[in-house]
Amino acid sequence: MEFFSTANKSLIKDINTATILQIVRTKGPISRAEISKLTGLNPATVSSNVGSLIENGLVRETGIGASSGGRKPMMIELNPDAYYVIGVDMGTTDVSTGITDLEGRIQHKVTLPFGDRTEPEEILGVIRQSIRDVMAASGLETDRFIGIGMGIHGLVDPDRGISLYAPAFQWEDVPIAEPFSREFGLPVTIDNDARAMALGEKWFGKAAEVGNFVFLNIGTGIGSGIYVNGELIRGAHFGAGEIGHIRVQDTGERCFCGIVGCLSTLASGPAIERQARHDASAGLAPHLLQLAGGEPGRITGELIHQAALQADAYAIRLLDEAGRHIGSALSVIVNLLNPEMVLIGGGVSNGGDFLFDGLKEEAALRSMANNIKKTYIGPAGLGDDCGMIGAAALILRSVFRNPNQYNS
Incomplete structure (x- = not known):
């Protein structure tokens, strides 16, 4: 019984923290009192969860806000530079890879052509190089990256991380997520390129x-x-x-x-x-x-x-x-x-x-x-960078669903 009680408390904390982080992301800068009002959570719960988010660097106090009659509140906002994400937009002729912050803003990007390559290892080799290039250009330490999101041409099984069918290259059932995760030591999430773009517009666009x-x-x-x-x-x-x-x-x-x-x-x-x-x-x-x-x-x-x-x-x-x-x-x-x-x-x-x-x-x-x-x-709304931003959002949504996984 103790196990289930502990598990339930942990789940509730995860849900509360994720809810608060989403509010900060979309409404910030915002006070703890405003968060309490919007979420229906009591002030003590909000303060505790905000404290955890500050501790792991996802949010920060940004200064004193205007008073509504009482003491002036401390405002909270997302810390977009806490972590970075790699977004890969795989087309049929080239790959564009970018690094975004937690607000989906591209910091560095590179585009490499596929040329006449069609074999899976050839194409994936170009994508690997694009990731190496953009990471090197950023000058960031590896521990600042929290994952790689990839928008992949063709039919994709996101659950298994597999390209089911890439019509431009005529390949089938090619594993992508696991090999890339193993090589770069980061979580990797993939989806079809157009779905990734739609996700980008939902999170950061029109x-x-x-x-x-x-x-x-x-x-x-x-x-x-x-x-x-x-x-x-x-x-x-x-x-x-x-x-x-x-x-x-x-x-x-x-x-x-x-x-x-x-x-x-x-x-x-x-x-x-x-x-x-x-x-x-x-x-x-x-x-x-x-x-x-x-x-x-x-x-x-x-x-x-x-x-x-x-x-x-x-x-x-x-x-x-x-x-x-x-x-x-x-x-x-x-x-x-x-x-x-x-x-x-x-x-x-x-x-x-x-x-x-x-x-x-x-x-x-x-x-x-x-x-x-x-x-x-x-x-x-996101223009030519939509594919990279959407791919990064594949990782960012997991951050905002369960921010407690990033406790330092």
């Missing part, structure tokens, strides 16, 4: 106050992270959110998934570039070809956007068509889930209004009016 939203990652591939009632959805077999494989037309290139007309084959970064290069070679995009120095192979997404900004009709039409394909697929999600917000990130989102105007119009045309009229659709 979706902080939103319970139902969809994050679309539109880059070298197209995927999404879905929040329903405040919970990140993975699906029964970790395949939730594969919006890139919604069929949006009956003809076109066959996708690696076996379907013709997938959104990814029409509106991903590589798909848009392929179309532009083909049309430039056929003489259909003269201004774009001129910007590329007469070499269709040098046409990139950035160059297409530049041409659109210069009022090139072809580039404007190409980005508009891509946006409409995305809007068509998005309408399926809007009608099915009725989200409050749709955030769009990844390189293609840099197309701006040339992309978003057609996207919003097509989504509205194909969605129930009641479902779309109050849905915000726009660019994500």
Whole structure:
């Protein structure tokens, strides 16, 4: 009986401490009295738990606050420099790795290309090097790091730390978390890259106050992270959110998934570039070809956007068509889930209004009016760093769920 009593007390303390830390993170600077009022915990419990958080460095006293009639209170805030997290954003062509503080702010980052590598050990070797590079650049001691979060391309089993299927590299069932944890001596948590990005927006971006939203990652591939009632959805077999494989037309290139007309084959970064290069070679995009120095192979997404900004009709039409394909697929999600917000990130989102105007119009045309009229659709808040910040958040959420594990 004593064991269960002790275990219950320990659990309650963990819950109380986590609750207080979340309040400090989201509301700080804040007084102990305000924490007591917001949580319903008695002042003695709040003081005891705040004392523990101060002792392990997660929060700090920041000075005297304004009086509401009695003695002026001591204010408490998160100590963002107490620990650091490594966030790894694995794409299909490169890896971006950053170090964040406890507030998700990137302190150092590095991007390394994969080149023509496709084998698991080759790709994971580049990722290992990126982690070594960014840790060395930070100058921080190893004990200042509390974990490595990794957003991984493709289907991922976060519970076992395994890449189930990475379509760009055609590999299956590759262990990632355990080997990286063993090598770096740190906890490692992995998830699909788009879900990690959605988590980043929930913790540190535009979706902080939103319970139902969809994050679309539109880059070298197209995927999404879905929040329903405040919970990140993975699906029964970790395949939730594969919006890139919604069929949006009956003809076109066959996708690696076996379907013709997938959104990814029409509106991903590589798909848009392929179309532009083909049309430039056929003489259909003269201004774009001129910007590329007469070499269709040098046409990139950035160059297409530049041409659109210069009022090139072809580039404007190409980005508009891509946006409409995305809007068509998005309408399926809007009608099915009725989200409050749709955030769009990844390189293609840099197309701006040339992309978003057609996207919003097509989504509205194909969605129930009641479902779309109050849905915000726009660019994500964290920009190009969203993948790294979201990956770091995979570790940060465990800190805030159980801060007592970091007692010094």
